[in-house]
Amino acid sequence: MLSSQEVEFYRENGYLGVENVLSREELEVMRGVIDEFVEKSRSVTQSDSVYDLEPGHTSENPLLRRLKEPIKQHEVFTQTLHHKKILEIVSQLIGPDLRCNGDKLNMKLAEFGSPVEWHQDWAFYPHTNDDLLAVGIAIDKMTEENGCLLVVPGSHKGRIYDHHQDGYFAGAVTEDDFNDADAVPVLVGEGGISIHHVRTLHGSLPNTSTNPRRLLLYQYCAADAWPLAQPVKSWDDFNATLVTGEAVLEPRVTEVPVRVPFPSAPKSGSIYEIQTTLKKPLYGKKVG
């Protein structure tokens, strides 16, 4: 459970690091499963619905950047989504009825891994209220050198930044004068978790260390937050995303700033793929 100081810190700053959530044994099991997916990625030649590959990936030198929707790929990831300690912590922050609206395993290889440009998750999936957050499970110790998560404290209380370029959603902040001067690292040891509010500005640098940086991300939403940009097409499918608690028929609507992620990026795919179209990336290579 979080202390009242930790809850207060999260409410004020829009992020939190919590140490020692997963045990060493749980981490070892997960690392074994991740290694199996890296092995399987050797037979994949381009990014698909499961594997997101770094440029330069080959069967001899697999460069797996992301395992997409890990809860669909292996039961260890589904079990961890329901981890008792994690659900207790998340419930303290956004209530007992929870859905999951996304999950991913981001991997930065030693001396290589891709950066993630600055963005607010809310720009991708606005809801009727902003009781949504992402939990990042540190499979490896998070350090500044290996490209830990960076956040701008307090940004969850502010505006939604422009994530559009040339009239299309670009998946990253595109404002000319934006910089990372106010950013702080979220440093947690292996088995710890980072938590960031859905409106918190965040990003991460490439991995310049000799160690990998693997972060398993689960997006949790209060069950009464209703998605505004990704329409619910089936009540049953929607309720299949419930992690704990009850579905609601009356979404809670609060006063939140909303921008929709449309028109969609001409280059669709993962955040990495969408962000390759950025003309002025802060961290990555300039394209075009």
Ligand SMILES: O=C(O)CCC(=O)C(=O)O
């Ligand atoms: O892996 C990271 O450092 C950040 C990931 C992230 O923000 C995302 O995938 O949306």
